[in-house]
Amino acid sequence: MSGGTFSKVKATDDRMYGPRGLVVCGYPPEEHGPLDGFLERFGGADLPVVFATKEIAAQTLGEILSLPNRSGKGEPSNLRRAMVLSGFTQKELHTLMGAYRQGGLPDQLWATLTPISENWSLTDLLEELARESEAMKKQGPRR
Numbered sequence: 069m070s071g072g073t074f075s076k077v078k079a080t081d082d083r084m085y086g087p088r089g090l091v092v093c094g095y096p097p098e099e100h101g102p103l104d105g106f107l108e109r110f111g112g113a114d115l116p117v118v119f120a121t122k123e124i125a126a127q128t129l130g131e132i133l134s135l136p137n138r139s140g141k142g143e144p145s146n147l148r149r150a151m152v153l154s155g156f157t158q159k160e161l162h163t164l165m166g167a168y169r170q171g172g173l174p175d176q177l178w179a180t181l182t183p184i185s186e187n188w189s190l191t192d193l194l195e196e197l198a199r200e201s202e203a204m205k206k207q208g209p210r211r
């Protein structure tokens with residue numbers, strides 16, 4: 069998979085691509101409730117969330133984001149830990165990621181939906197994110 073490009077996300081009220089929602093990957097069932105609480109404190113109590121499982125990993129991100137709110141909640145996930153954000157404002161993205169880091173939560177992969185990634189399977193996206201993460205680690209700290 070390729071064809072994606074990185075672009076710096078600013079802290080504006082500009083809404084990013086896609087329907088508003090969040091795909092959560094790799095969280096064990098016992099973390100689903102606390103994650104819901106975290107999202108509520110973040111201001112995302114009404115945010116549509118899909119807890120991805122391996123059973124839906126072959127579906128495209130567009131298909132997954134159209135699943136009912138809280139699909140997969142309480143089910144185990146052996147996927148890589150990641151969040152895929154869709155339809156967030158740039159400011160909301162920064163707020164969520166900052167709150168996640170300040171909360172001392174485990175490292176995870178992050179992605180935002182794009183017109184290109186919308187048609188990728190979740191499996192392909194997670195593999196691409198893992199490759200990109202490894203490449204960035206090899207480059208060393210950013211200056």
